[in-house]
Amino acid sequence: MGELATEKHTKYILQIEKKKDDNIESVLTEHLRINGAYWGLTTLDILGNLKAVEQEAVVSWVLSCQHESGGFGGNVGHDPHLLYTLSAIQILTLFNKTHILNIPKLTSYISALQNEDGSFSGDQYGEIDTRFSYLAICSLALLKSLDKINVEKAVKYIISCKNLDGGFGCTPGAESHAGQIFCCVGALAITGSLHYVDKDLLGWWLCERQVKSGGLNGRPEKLPDVCYSWWVLSSLIMIDRVGWIDKEKLVKFILECQDFENGGISDRPDDAVDVFHTYFGVAGLSLLEYPGLKPIDPAYALPVDVVNRIFLE
Amino acid sequence: MHGRPRKSATPVDENASALKAAKIRSLQTQFLQNHHNNIYTKEALELNAKLLETNPEYMTAWNYRKLAFEHNLISQSDAEKADSDHIKSIIDEELRVVENALRTNFKSYGAWHHRKWVVSKGNSSTERELKLLNMFQKQDTRNFHAWNYRRFIAGLKNISDEKELQYTTDMINDNFSNYSAWHNRSVLLSNLLEKKAEGYFPKETFLTEEYEFVRNAVFTDPDDQSGWFYHLWLLDQTVKVDMPVMVSSWPPCDSDINLPVASEVKFPVVLYFNEPVEGISSHTVIVQIEDDVFKDITWSPLSTNKFGCGQAWVTHLSIPHEKFNFSKIYEVKIKSEDSRGITSLSGVPCSRPWSFAFRVSVKDVQPDEGQSFGRIMLTDESFCTIDTNLNKTNLLKSYFELKTSDDDQITSSKWKLEMIDNEIAHYRELLTWADCKIGKLTLARLLMAYDSMTSSATPIAHVEEVLQLYSELMKLDTPHQQYYKDEYSLVLLKQVTSSMESLLKHCWQYKSTPSSITGSICLRLNSLSLSRIGSIERLLWVQSLDLSHNQLHSIEGLEALQLLSCLNLSHNKLASFTALDPLRFLKSLKVLNVSHNEIGSHTIDTRRYQCSSPMSHTIDYDPKFEEFANGDAKLVNFWEAYTVFGGLNLMQLDIVGNVAVDERFVSFLVKLLHGLKWLDGEELH
Numbered sequence: 001m002g003e004l005a006t007e008k009h010t011k012y013i014l015q016i017e018k019k020k021d022d023n024i025e026s027v028l029t030e031h032l033r034i035n036g037a038y039w040g041l042t043t044l045d046i047l048g049n050l051k052a053v054e055q056e057a058v059v060s061w062v063l064s065c066q067h068e069s070g071g072f073g074g075n076v077g078h079d080p081h082l083l084y085t086l087s088a089i090q091i092l093t094l095f096n097k098t099h100i101l102n103i104p105k106l107t108s109y110i111s112a113l114q115n116e117d118g119s120f121s122g123d124q125y126g127e128i129d130t131r132f133s134y135l136a137i138c139s140l141a142l143l144k145s146l147d148k149i150n151v152e153k154a155v156k157y158i159i160s161c162k163n164l165d166g167g168f169g170c171t172p173g174a175e176s177h178a179g180q181i182f183c184c185v186g187a188l189a190i191t192g193s194l195h196y197v198d199k200d201l202l203g204w205w206l207c208e209r210q211v212k213s214g215g216l217n218g219r220p221e222k223l224p225d226v227c228y229s230w231w232v233l234s235s236l237i238m239i240d241r242v243g244w245i246d247k248e249k250l251v252k253f254i255l256e257c258q259d260f261e262n263g264g265i266s267d268r269p270d271d272a273v274d275v276f277h278t279y280f281g282v283a284g285l286s287l288l289e290y291p292g293l294k295p296i297d298p299a300y301a302l303p304v305d306v307v308n309r310i311f312l313e
Numbered sequence: 314m315h316g317r318p319r320k321s322a323t324p325v326d327e328n329a330s331a332l333k334a335a336k337i338r339s340l341q342t343q344f345l346q347n348h349h350n351n352i353y354t355k356e357a358l359e360l361n362a363k364l365l366e367t368n369p370e371y372m373t374a375w376n377y378r379k380l381a382f383e384h385n386l387i388s389q390s391d392a393e394k395a396d397s398d399h400i401k402s403i404i405d406e407e408l409r410v411v412e413n414a415l416r417t418n419f420k421s422y423g424a425w426h427h428r429k430w431v432v433s434k435g436n437s438s439t440e441r442e443l444k445l446l447n448m449f450q451k452q453d454t455r456n457f458h459a460w461n462y463r464r465f466i467a468g469l470k471n472i473s474d475e476k477e478l479q480y481t482t483d484m485i486n487d488n489f490s491n492y493s494a495w496h497n498r499s500v501l502l503s504n505l506l507e508k509k510a511e512g513y514f515p516k517e518t519f520l521t522e523e524y525e526f527v528r529n530a531v532f533t534d535p536d537d538q539s540g541w542f543y544h545l546w547l548l549d550q551t552v553k554v555d556m557p558v559m560v561s562s563w564p565p566c567d568s569d570i571n572l573p574v575a576s577e578v579k580f581p582v583v584l585y586f587n588e589p590v591e592g593i594s595s596h597t598v599i600v601q602i603e604d605d606v607f608k609d610i611t612w613s614p615l616s617t618n619k620f621g622c623g624q625a626w627v628t629h630l631s632i633p634h635e636k637f638n639f640s641k642i643y644e645v646k647i648k649s650e651d652s653r654g655i656t657s658l659s660g661v662p663c664s665r666p667w668s669f670a671f672r673v674s675v676k677d678v679q680p681d682e683g684q685s686f687g688r689i690m691l692t693d694e695s696f697c698t699i700d701t702n703l704n705k706t707n708l709l710k711s712y713f714e715l716k717t718s719d720d721d722q723i724t725s726s727k728w729k730l731e732m733i734d735n736e737i738a739h740y741r742e743l744l745t746w747a748d749c750k751i752g753k754l755t756l757a758r759l760l761m762a763y764d765s766m767t768s769s770a771t772p773i774a775h776v777e778e779v780l781q782l783y784s785e786l787m788k789l790d791t792p793h794q795q796y797y798k799d800e801y802s803l804v805l806l807k808q809v810t811s812s813m814e815s816l817l818k819h820c821w822q823y824k825s826t827p828s829s830i831t832g833s834i835c836l837r838l839n840s841l842s843l844s845r846i847g848s849i850e851r852l853l854w855v856q857s858l859d860l861s862h863n864q865l866h867s868i869e870g871l872e873a874l875q876l877l878s879c880l881n882l883s884h885n886k887l888a889s890f891t892a893l894d895p896l897r898f899l900k901s902l903k904v905l906n907v908s909h910n911e912i913g914s915h916t917i918d919t920r921r922y923q924c925s926s927p928m929s930h931t932i933d934y935d936p937k938f939e940e941f942a943n944g945d946a947k948l949v950n951f952w953e954a955y956t957v958f959g960g961l962n963l964m965q966l967d968i969v970g971n972v973a974v975d976e977r978f979v980s981f982l983v984k985l986l987h988g989l990k991w992l993d994g995e996e997l998h
Contacts, residue, residue: 024334030341031371077345079373125376127426146930152620159658164499164546173464175457175496189922192619192931195589196658201545207793208538214792219455220492220538225315240867240919244799246792259319272317287917295916299928311927312934312952 004285005258006292009278010049012263013040016275025274033075034065038087039279041094045303046286046294055095062088063100070102070109071123081123082113082135089139090302093310103143110136111148118153119171129170130161134183138300141190142310155193158184166201178209178218178231185235189299194239203241206232214249215268225267226257226277229284234298237287247288254281254288340364344374353381362410369414369421379430382407400436407431412445419449425458429465439470454484455493464497474501474510482526489530495543506550516550517728523547524732528739535749544755548736551729552762554587557655557663561585561850562647563875565711566669569642573829574675579631581875582647583615585850590655590663591622597654601646602632615872615898617925622658625849625873627898632673643673686964686990689831689904691859691881696821696835706817706834712851713813726766733763750790757782761804773811779804795844798864803847809838810851823857830878830903830964832856839863839881846870860885861906867920872898879904883967888915890953890973894924897960906967908993913973925956932956941981951981958985965991 016026016036029036037058044050065073065088071080072088085106092098113121113136120132133154140146160172161184167176168184181202188194209216209232215224216232229250236242256269257277264273265281283301286293297307344364347357358381365374385403393399408431414424432442443466449459467477478501484494502523505513513519524547530540563583564570572578582600584593593612600607607630614623632643648668649655655663699706740756743749760775760782767774783801787794810816821835835857843863849870852858857879860868865885871877872895880902887893887910896902925931938955942948954973963986968974983989989997 024330024337027334027337027341028368028370031368031373074372077349079376081372083372123376125379125426126430127422129422141930155620163496164503165496165542169457170461173497173500174461175493177457189929192617192929194922194929195616195618195620195622204796205542207796208541210792219457220542221490222455237917237919238922240923242919243795243866244793249792266319267315270319271315272319289916297921297928298917299922307928308949312949 002255002258002260004255004282004290004292005260005263006047006049008260008263009258009265009282010044010047010052010263012259012273013044013275013278014052016040031074031078032084034062034072034084034087034091035074036275037062038090039275041091042296042302043275043279043282045094045306046282046296048292048294050094058091059095059097059100062091070105070107079123080109082110082120082132082139083122085110086135086139089142090300093142093302094306096306096309098143101143103145107140107143107145107148110139114149114154118150118155118157120154130158130168130180130187131170131183133158134187137187137190142300144310146191151191155188155191155196158187159196162196162198165205166198166203167205176205176219178206178216178228178235181206182231182235185238186299186301189238197239199239199241203236203239203244206236207241207244210245210250214246214251214253216245216250223268224253226254226265226284227267227280229254230280230287230301233284233287234301237298242287251285251288251290254284257281337364337367340367341371344377348373348377351380351384353384357381362413365410365414365424366417369418369424372423375423375427378407378410378427382431397436404431404434404436408437408441415449419453419456420458422458425462429462432466432469439466439472442466442470450484454488454491457493460493460497464500474504477501478505485526485530489533490537490539492539492542495527495539499543499546517732520547520551520732524736528736531751531755532743535743535747535751538751541751541755545758548733548758548762551732552766556661556665557590557657558587558665559584559649559663559667560587561712561853562669563853564645564671564673565708565854566671568671568708568711569674570671570708571674571676574639574677577631578673578675579629580673582628582630582645583853583873583875584612584626584647585853585873586624586626586663589616589622589624589658590626591620591658592655593626594654597649597651599646599648599650600628600630601648602630602643615875617894617923617929617931619929619931627875632675639675639677641674644670645673646670688991688994688996689828689879689965691835691857691861691879691904691906695824696837697824699817699820699822699834701817706813706820708854709813709816709820712854730763730766733759733766737763748789750786753782753786753789757786757800761807773808776804776808776811780808798842799845802841802843802845805841805843806838806846806848810848816851832876832878835859835879844886849873866911867892867923868895869923871895875899876901878902881906882910883908883970885910887912889913889918889920890951890957891918891920891924891926893957894920897925897957900962902961903963904965905961905963907971908967909970912968912971914971924953926953935959941984947977948981951978954978954981955985958982961986962988964988967993969993 041050041053044053064076065084067073067080069080072084073080074084089098092101115121115128119128120136121128122132136149137154140148161168161174163169163176165176167181169175169177169180185197188196209228211217211224213224216228217224218228218231233242236245257265259266259273265278266273267277283296286296287298295304297304300307340360340363344361361374361377364371382403408428411424411428414421446459446463449456478498481494481498481501484491506516527540527544527547531544562585563581572580595608595610598612600610610628612626612628614621615625615627616623646668649666652666653662653664737756737759740752740759743752744756757779760779764773764775780801783797783804786797808815809819819837821837823831823833823835836855837859839859840862843865846865846868847870852874854876855874856876858877859881861881861883863885866888868882877899878901883906887907889912893907922929927934938952941955966989983997991997
């Protein structure tokens with residue numbers, strides 16, 4: 001097992017932007033470039049290398065993804081959606097630049113997406129999912145504007161998606177999934193509502209996501225994947241049950257998924273790397289207290305110092 | 314990119330990939346142009362369909378189709394409007410595009426949502442949707458999008474829960490390793506149970522069948538997790554009390570308490586429930602001292618959350634000054650007035666009324682204040698074995714006296730006991746031929762469930778066996794060792810608190826004259842390898858508690874011990890100041906030892922969202938903290954210490970042996986804790 005190849009990963013992230021035109025992966029992920037930017041930039045910050053980025057260029061590009069409505073698209077010219085709006089806010093928060101936003105406009109875009117039952121639509125086209133509850137709640141909290149929505153109803157809706165295993169699904173009745181659990185537990189953590197979570201039951205389900213190789217899967221009887229190092233770990237930390245997994249084995253699994261030659265981290269050992277898994281691997285290592293990494297906050301998915309700067313002032 | 318092998322591309326690959334990329338890019342550019350210019354022609358829609366077929370995740374392209382759909386419906390001629398076949402053909406075209414996109418990626422959120430959106434417009438055939446679903450669910454039996462869509466169609470087309478339940482049975486019979494099917498089964502059965510549908514009420518029959526069904530799965534391959542959680546759910550359905558119950562209180566029912574009179578007689582009353590509840594107020598709970606009903610009583614939950622819920626609730630009662638009478642015994646009654654107003658977090662009312670009474674007498678003592686405060690020692694030498702004639706032990710008794718249950722509860726639990734007993738027999742049998750973790754874990758859970766249902770007659774009959782099972786599990790499944798250790802600790806504490814005799818074994822008497830701070834008894838649960846605290850409902854009387862030399866990383870639960878004034882937590886694994894958050898609720902706490910823990914040793918704080926903080930919007934940032942920080946940027950790290958210690962009236966604190974504690978921190982603490990007399994064994998002047 002090698003160590004974390006910090007320099008290689010930094011280089012990998014920095015070069016993604018440059019070769020975007022002729023590369024099939026970047027063409028196929030063009031619609032979520034703003035998520036990619038958030039994953040890459042947050043990874044750089046955790047690695048201690050955010051300074052390597054031209055901040056002004058990034059900020060002005062992010063702003064060019066904003067629509068008249070206040071919401072952000074995944075790229076220039078793409079329709080706005082909560083999925084991209086949170087990433088935009090997170091990027092500006094990383095750079096301590098949210099003051100350049102028209103906050104009333106942005107928060108009214110988000111709060112208008114809350115439905116009568118407390119749930120959130122992702123955009124005007126009406127898809128409902130607890131992922132969108134998290135996106136809205138996290139966005140508004142980062143802008144210190146949680147009072148713009150009905151938090152109590154939002155919480156009640158999330159609770160209505162709780163399952164027999166203590167986990168949460170996208171809508172009432174939908175199966176638990178680690179990514180979805182992160183969204184629900186994260187939203188409940190931010191709104192001081194974790195008492196609704198059955199921590200022992202959910203904690204047991206989550207800790208049983210660790211498979212023999214040390215990696216974590218997202219649902220029972222599925223393959224492990226580095227991305228669950230984030231979804232499962234952050235949830236376990238928020239409910240204070242992270243001691244229930246073998247942390248050393250997980251560190252080993254993540255490190256084995258690195259591309260030592262060209263940088264980047266993949267879903268499983270020897271698969272193709274991407275910025276999404278690079279982020280989840282590095283963020284996971286940060287949650288596992290891997291030496292030399294900035295600690296990351298499990299609920300807001302931003303470095304702890306960035307979150308503290310917002311709330312402890 | 315999931316599951317794609319990492320390999321360096323050959324020049325041929327690179328060329329092909331670049332060609333494909335250029336082709337998609339051109340589609341994307343043309344599509345965006347059409348979208349921005351609201352062009353919804355046939356050609357434009359075909360181009361969009363091509364794009365979605367290559368990349369179903371391109372969300373904006375689905376939005377465009379919805380706009381085009383509506384545009385084309387509105388702009389059609391009157392003749393077309395009248396022609397239902399025409400509308401149908403538009404809908405069919407949308408469904409065809411979705412189906413093609415799903416063939417490229419059947420996990421595409423956008424594609425499934427578009428299908429829902431189109432089908433919701435009406436004019437679609439249930440048969441066709443079920444056929445499509447059967448195809449996708451056969452290809453990938455765990456596709457949660459397909460299962461979600463199935464529930465959507467079942468709702469839209471009023472397909473009965475019974476019919477859908479049969480579908481899950483078929484899927485499981487096909488291959489029991491299908492967690493998605495087990496999940497959907499639990500959802501459908503919950504619906505049927507709630508409706509009290511025929512054949513599902515009373516639960517007895519259906520539970521028996523389900524136990525057998527899931528047993529087949531677990532016994533076929535005990536390592537396959539698919540049935541594990543379903544079995545645990547069944548167990549919960551069997552044993553759970555389906556409403557909140559008040560299980561313990563301070564003062565306990567029918568007890569006599571004796572209070573010192575300082576300037577006033579004030580004492581806490583704690584209500585402890587079997588689960589968190591909301592709605593405790595002077596409207597739902599009546600407090601009566603002698604003949605006076607106290608109207609304006611404020612009850613507070615002993616818990617950190619935004620919505621006023623808690624498993625334990627407290628109020629502070631005082632006997633009015635003009636009524637002091639040293640020879641008098643005051644009768645206090647607490648009863649539920651509108652117990653339906655008290656509900657569980659899922660809204661189930663506490664429908665059975667409850668009440669309890671206790672007696673309070675007062676004694677005249679000199680107030681401690683002004684006197685010198687000698688250091689309180691909590692070492693072995695400070696204690697002697699307990700004199701069981703001590704007044705205080707009578708108080709303990711109140712927690713162990715048998716409570717007569719209602720008759721109907723006993724009869725209703727008879728079938729439950731038999732059911733659990735039957736399961737126990739099966740799992741014992743499983744363990745004779747398979748040394749598997751789920752067998753041991755399930756057996757341990759079944760045994761504890763059995764004991765909890767028979768607790769009035771033979772408490773903890775199986776506790777030794779359960780402890781043994783958890784010990785074996787720690788060795789058998791080392792990655793999850795800590796989980797079993799925590800469970801072990803909870804069971805151990807159940808054992809310790811199961812009877813007056815076992816609890817008294819851990820009670821020690823102070824050798825020195827008891828002070829109003831320490832009381833006369835110290836409960837010593839030290840050096841038991843405890844990694845977790847439980848059985849709080851049996852400990853509400855505790856004033857001095859020694860939990861030192863354990864492996865606690867959390868003290869959640871201690872907030873309910875409102876009498877606690879002396880607490881030793883030294884030599885544990887508390888890792889942050891936030892771990893001490895429960896202490897904020899202990900207004901009587903005077904002596905605290907948290908020395909030799911791990912405060913400050915970790916970069917990730919696992920208690921960060923279990924405590925009150927501005928990040929969880931449970932408390933606001935306190936600008937007064939700035940005064941303490943005094944512009945010192947490093948002091949921001951002490952914010953958590955500030956919120957915990959700021960609300961305490963400690964007189965003695967030991968905190969040495971934690972990484973976070975340095976000179977700077979100590980001076981911060983001294984400034985913060987005005988009343989502190991002893992710090993780390995040094996007297997402060």
